[in-house]
Amino acid sequence: FIRRFPDVVTLARARVDTVLSYWTGLGYYARARNLHRAAKIILQEYDGVFPNEFESVLALPGIGKSTAGAILSLASDQRHPILDGNVRRVLARYFAVAGEISRGETEAALWQHAAAVLPKSAALAAPFNQAMMDLGALVCTRAKPQCGVCPLVGNCQGNALGTPTAFPVRSRKRVRPIREVTFIILRDSRGRVLLERRPASGIWGGLWGFPECLSGETPVDWCQHRFHIRTTRAKALPVMNHGFTHYVLKIHPQTLRVSDAAGAKIEGKDRVWITPGAPGRRGLAAPVKQLLEQLDKTG
């Protein structure tokens, strides 16, 4: 990704499809779309030069308070606190913050601690923030904090209580609901499959994938209704589970045969026939990529 888009201008001028294709497999596609939108704003509004004011950085798509603070402290020696996952854990343990981590008051308390411990000198903000992130990533780790080698051990309240891993206080676990969907894998006489571009918003926004219907629908009828074409049911492929933050998507991939003439009828700007082994420069969601690889191997 970095080799293909080495600077803001190159990224801003790329097509969103190209950006998403280089992001394939990295997950969190909203990040790629936000990077692209941010690059366009920087090119249009700041002549391609990354802004230097906190509020301007914070206004860019996908950048929150902590990321803005990290960018400006590390790149411009400005004095801003940060609160990423690692720093949040270190502070929650060091100050034995008792509130549930997902609550607004706890977040506010952690920001206050982050601001209070930041060195007064702006020149020290960058090494301090980097050290806090490193400490959380390497020493004060989630499951096994290495308090014995930690430079903060002398005053750490979590360690003094003997229960550092009790912090940060996790919210009670919710069981993620399951949603089911059928991936319609249309195949023509040459073994090609139909991909369509997903709407820009929603899951896998802007990526290419198989048409999909609700799992209760009959794929042949669905194709007749949606595309006005006749299809014949071929093979049901093994069910796949794909986890999102708030739910699990249970995918039923179903292959269907379609005549070349009917296939040609439904092709368009946002719907293409591709060979499974050569999807071209298109952003693909992980299960779609996996299915294409599988189809490429098995034919």
Ligand code: SF4
């Ligand atoms: S002493 Fe232990 S709990 Fe406290 S910050 Fe260091 S590693 Fe984390």
